[in-house]
Amino acid sequence: MSFYVNVAIRIDFEIRDTATALSTPSSITVTQIDPQKMRKKLTPTPNGTGKYYLSLTPTITGTWVFIVETSGSVAATGTTAFDVISPRY
Secondary structure (H helix, E strand, O other): OEEEOOOOEEEEEEOEOOOOOEOOOOEEEEEEEOOOOOEEEEOOEEOOOOEEEEEEOOOOOEEEEEEEEEEOOOOEEEEEEEEEEOOOO
16 A cells, blocks of 8 residues: 655554454554654544544655554554655656
């Protein structure tokens, strides 16, 4: 998956329990790691039971990594990544 640099994006994700039902954890932490290896804690916006999103505008090209960690009745860790590229005109 790729996005363009300096363009706002929305990342949607879901938290599910072991029975695959949407579930809201006690706490949720998202760590963003940019292409320069800088880490930043983000707060996702809830969008219904077990549904969340992040809005951001990546400002540099390269691979961006996101680590989602939850606790409580749904304790898990998940990682995703995407590339940010320069537009070709």
